[in-house]
Amino acid sequence: LAGNLEEDLQYLISETGQSSDIIIRELAIGPEHGTKAAVIVTDGLINNQTVNNSILKMMLDPFSFPDSPDPETIFQKLKTGILSVSGVKEILYWDDLFFSLLTGETIILMDGNPVALATNTKGGEVRQIGEPKAEISIRGAQDSFTESIRINTSLVRRRIVNPHLHLESMTLGKVTQTKVEIMYIKGIANDKIVQEVRDRLQRIDIDQMIDAGYIEQMIEDETFTTFPTVFYTERPDIVASNLLEGKVAIFVQGSPSVITVPALFVEFFQSADDYYMRFDISTALRILRVLIFILSILAPAAYVAVTTFHQEMIPTTLIIAIAAQREAIPFPAFVEALVMEITFEILREAGVRLPRAIGQAVSIVGALVIGQAAIQASIVSPAMVIIVAITAIANFAIPSYSVAISTRLIRFVLMALSAFMGFYGIIFGLTIMIFHLCSLRSFGIPYLAPLAPLMARNIGDSIIRLPLWAMRSRPTLISQKNIIRVGNEQRPFPDQSGENR
Amino acid sequence: VKKKAFHLVLIISLILLSGCWDHQELTDIGFVTAVGVDKDKDGQILATFQIINPRNLTGGQSQSSANGVPIAVYRIKADNILDASRKISQQVSRQMYFAHTNLLVFSEEIARRGLKPYLDAIIRSPQYRSTATLVIVKEGRAEDLLSVLTPLDQVPSLKIEKTLEFSNMVWGMNISRNIQEVVTEMLAQGKQAVAGGFSVEGDKKQGQSHKNIQYTAPLAVIHADSIAVFKNDRLVKWAEDETARGINWLLDNIKFTVMNVPWKGKENAFGFIIFDAKTRIHPVVKTGIPRAHITIKVEGTVAHANANIHFLNKKERDQLAHSLEETIQQEAEKAIQMAQEVKSDIFGIGERISKTYPDYWKQVASSWDDVIFPELETKIKVEALIRRTRNKLDVPFYEERK
Numbered sequence: 001l002a003g004n005l006e007e008d009l010q011y012l013i014s015e016t017g018q019s020s021d022i023i024i025r026e027l028a029i030g031p032e033h034g035t036k037a038a039v040i041v042t043d044g045l046i047n048n049q050t051v052n053n054s055i056l057k058m059m060l061d062p063f064s065f066p067d068s069p070d071p072e073t074i075f076q077k078l079k080t081g082i083l084s085v086s087g088v089k090e091i092l093y094w095d096d097l098f099f100s101l102l103t104g105e106t107i108i109l110m111d112g113n114p115v116a117l118a119t120n121t122k123g124g125e126v127r128q129i130g131e132p133k134a135e136i137s138i139r140g141a142q143d144s145f146t147e148s149i150r151i152n153t154s155l156v157r158r159r160i161v162n163p164h165l166h167l168e169s170m171t172l173g174k175v176t177q178t179k180v181e182i183m184y185i186k187g188i189a190n191d192k193i194v195q196e197v198r199d200r201l202q203r204i205d206i207d208q209m210i211d212a213g214y215i216e217q218m219i220e221d222e223t224f225t226t227f228p229t230v231f232y233t234e235r236p237d238i239v240a241s242n243l244l245e246g247k248v249a250i251f252v253q254g255s256p257s258v259i260t261v262p263a264l265f266v267e268f269f270q271s272a273d274d275y276y277m278r279f280d281i282s283t284a285l286r287i288l289r290v291l292i293f294i295l296s297i298l299a300p301a302a303y304v305a306v307t308t309f310h311q312e313m314i315p316t317t318l319i320i321a322i323a324a325q326r327e328a329i330p331f332p333a334f335v336e337a338l339v340m341e342i343t344f345e346i347l348r349e350a351g352v353r354l355p356r357a358i359g360q361a362v363s364i365v366g367a368l369v370i371g372q373a374a375i376q377a378s379i380v381s382p383a384m385v386i387i388v389a390i391t392a393i394a395n396f397a398i399p400s401y402s403v404a405i406s407t408r409l410i411r412f413v414l415m416a417l418s419a420f421m422g423f424y425g426i427i428f429g430l431t432i433m434i435f436h437l438c439s440l441r442s443f444g445i446p447y448l449a450p451l452a453p454l455m456a457r458n459i460g461d462s463i464i465r466l467p468l469w470a471m472r473s474r475p476t477l478i479s480q481k482n483i484i485r486v487g488n489e490q491r492p493f494p495d496q497s498g499e500n501r
Numbered sequence: 502v503k504k505k506a507f508h509l510v511l512i513i514s515l516i517l518l519s520g521c522w523d524h525q526e527l528t529d530i531g532f533v534t535a536v537g538v539d540k541d542k543d544g545q546i547l548a549t550f551q552i553i554n555p556r557n558l559t560g561g562q563s564q565s566s567a568n569g570v571p572i573a574v575y576r577i578k579a580d581n582i583l584d585a586s587r588k589i590s591q592q593v594s595r596q597m598y599f600a601h602t603n604l605l606v607f608s609e610e611i612a613r614r615g616l617k618p619y620l621d622a623i624i625r626s627p628q629y630r631s632t633a634t635l636v637i638v639k640e641g642r643a644e645d646l647l648s649v650l651t652p653l654d655q656v657p658s659l660k661i662e663k664t665l666e667f668s669n670m671v672w673g674m675n676i677s678r679n680i681q682e683v684v685t686e687m688l689a690q691g692k693q694a695v696a697g698g699f700s701v702e703g704d705k706k707q708g709q710s711h712k713n714i715q716y717t718a719p720l721a722v723i724h725a726d727s728i729a730v731f732k733n734d735r736l737v738k739w740a741e742d743e744t745a746r747g748i749n750w751l752l753d754n755i756k757f758t759v760m761n762v763p764w765k766g767k768e769n770a771f772g773f774i775i776f777d778a779k780t781r782i783h784p785v786v787k788t789g790i791p792r793a794h795i796t797i798k799v800e801g802t803v804a805h806a807n808a809n810i811h812f813l814n815k816k817e818r819d820q821l822a823h824s825l826e827e828t829i830q831q832e833a834e835k836a837i838q839m840a841q842e843v844k845s846d847i848f849g850i851g852e853r854i855s856k857t858y859p860d861y862w863k864q865v866a867s868s869w870d871d872v873i874f875p876e877l878e879t880k881i882k883v884e885a886l887i888r889r890t891r892n893k894l895d896v897p898f899y900e901e902r903k
Contacts, residue, residue, distance in 0.1 A: 316659065319527075320553055324555035327555055420524075
């Protein structure tokens with residue numbers, strides 16, 4: 001900073017290109033209004049009330065200043081005695097000044113003093129906390145993350161009231177200068193993993209950081225896989241419970257998704273409600289989800305294999321019924337399956353993008369085209385429609401969107417394999433898939449843990465869920481220290497003394 | 502790198518060197534549900550293939566064409582079954598697919614000459630199921646049996662299979678044997694094979710047309726009425742009615758059946774539903790003379806009473822049970838007598854002896870069927886227990902007024 005107000009303002013205006021949302025208010029302060037100063041804010045990012053009441057009003061009151069025209073004295077008084085806002089810091093360099101200005105802080109420049117003041121007046125309009133859109137829970141909390149990083153971190157803080165919940169901040173994106181914060185619980189999280197997250201984040205060197213997805217793609221362990229190796233959620237309660245398992249959360253300004261790492265494969269089949277319901281029900285639901293996953297990657301492939309290679313495998317009456325349906329179909333089973341699957345993918349993609357008003361029309365057309373007309377036109381068989389329908393529904397039943405998407409890809413690969421080699425091809429594909437899953441790591445943790453490597457202590461929270469009092473240890477590979485989270489003898493029991501009978 | 506390349510070669514060869522698999526669309530396959538074998542005049546066989554016409558099965562999607570018949574029957578003269586299954590392509594536009602063949606039919610004529618020449622091709626083939634039911638047509642031809650349309654089950658071969666199965670279960674006078682069982686029994690030492698027998702009655706020509714299933718009483722009826730008794734691979738005897746049930750008693754093959762029992766000189770005075778039967782054959786060799794002790798334990802419920810009796814009276818109840826025991830014993834004896842006449846140990850008594858008395862068996866193995874078994878002394882002991890009298894505790898309703 002030059003220390004000459006006019007010169008400084010000139011530079012600022014030229015650097016910001018006279019942007020209309022940068023407001024410069026020049027004023028005279030101090031005794032007799034003898035000192036020139038400027039208040040600079042970015043419109044829309046500030047809390048107008050704070051700026052007006054706590055900064056401008058106070059500064060313009062000449063009686064609050066000491067009777068000395070010395071800029072240094074005025075500056076110190078300004079900093080310590082006048083500005084009634086929470087954060088005030090001194091700024092010496094232009095870079096810091098711009099960063100503060102553009103993140104909603106109010107900059108105060110004074111003539112004759114090469115130090116600027118930045119006061120925390122962040123505010124402006126942000127989206128209110130709403131209900132979760134994709135991860136709906138019946139019994140659990142109904143709040144979800146928004147685009148504002150501070151609101152997001154506060155949602156988690158409210159759930160874990162503990163000084164050891166640490167929050168580290170950094171700025172990523174050379175152009176966008178996006179605020180990224182990592183959150184973990186000191187003493188539960190594995191320090192090595194925290195350090196690894198820090199390192200990976202600091203290595204990122206790209207222009208923009210628009211969404212958490214950019215982080216995922218820059219820090220994931222393996223790019224060439226269809227399986228997600230970081231976990232996203234829009235639910236603060238899931239982040240909180242993941243932190244308590246020793247994981248690390250990454251918040252990104254402007255993204256309503258929060259990343260937690262390391263991610264395990266089983267995690268994508270768990271929903272928040274699993275922990276809020278009793279264990280028998282959630283175990284049953286988790287097993288159901290495994291079935292759903294298998295169904296959703298295998299159903300069309302198995303249909304193709306069975307109808308074109310292994311006709312001996314299904315009961316006579318069933319194969320005859322299928323044969324009767326396929327009698328008039330001109331395509332091979334694989335083409336038929338492909339046509340239907342692609343039609344459905346088109347419908348789904350259209351359904352996601354379409355405005356709500358038109359969406360309904362599309363779904364009606366889709367239902368008629370898929371369900372009725374295609375059959376009557378003898379292009380596909382009813383059995384195929386059943387297969388596609390059950391696959392589609394199964395796909396929507398997978399709790400995690402990122403796994404649901406990857407199953408769609410795997411499904412097509414398996415379909416192609418089964419068209420060439422029948423069940424042999426399917427088994428081949430599944431074997432490769434399992435090999436691949438075994439080879440994956442998420443921040444050094446085996447992706448298939450606790451199933452492979454098998455860890456008896458953690459199997460209680462994988463595809464089954466034991467009663468809460470029986471899930472005594474945190475995921476041992478992730479946390480590694482401070483493992484026990486449930487006390488001894490926590491199983492509830494009725495009063496044995498008989499006094500209340 | 503070299504190692505990786507080697508692994509890659511291994512993986513690729515996994516794909517290329519795998520066993521037989523073949524891509525066949527459903528529309529290119531003719532599902533053969535039954536194969537029949539008849540003797541033709543000049544030493545050749547006449548093979549009959551019952552093929553499903555899926556489009557004509559109601560429940561299929563094209564209801565409009567459901568007036569066609571659900572099956573097509575093709576016949577071809579050939580030297581053997583393998584020949585026939587390929588030669589039939591002259592007549593059928595589709596590849597014959599035998600994995601859903603659940604019925605293998607031989608005519609009596611063929612069975613009397615021996616089944617060995619025909620069974621090998623079937624057992625050897627990877628497509629044929631060894632669990633397909635094997636049936637002999639009594640006094641008739643396989644082509645007739647396979648040509649008859651049946652009203653309840655649209656696929657006649659399924660009807661035959663299911664008829665055998667259920668009749669065996671609730672009535673007990675016939676038997677359901679699949680290829681595997683028949684072949685095992687033919688190969689076994691000291692045991693002979695049995696198989697289900699079927700016959701066609703009525704107008705065989707009309708039975709082939711759609712008309713047959715448009716009448717309430719079908720014009721041609723196929724029914725399971727006997728058990729084919731084999732010696733080695735040749736049919737030697739048809740066992741019917743009580744004798745047939747006697748065989749099932751001794752084979753421990755009765756699940757449910759109905760027994761009519763006389764009472765004080767009155768025929769068919771009581772009807773029993775037998776719901777639990779257990780037979781044990783216990784061979785004994787004493788001083789070089791084999792004997793078979795047979796115990797049959799049955800439990801039954803009185804399902805029909807046509808004589809005055811007080812079930813609450815233990816003495817009368819015991820008498821009735823004894824009468825039931827005698828009836829069963831007679832049936833079993835009939836069966837043994839029949840088997841001894843044709844010198845065919847279908848009950849596997851020899852097999853049991855070979856396990857209990859291996860040394861003795863070595864001496865008699867060669868003469869068992871023809872010399873020892875026909876003269877074998879058997880002792881049958883039946884233990885009957887009357888469990889319930891159904892909804893009526895005591896006398897028949899018309900006795901109550903007095």
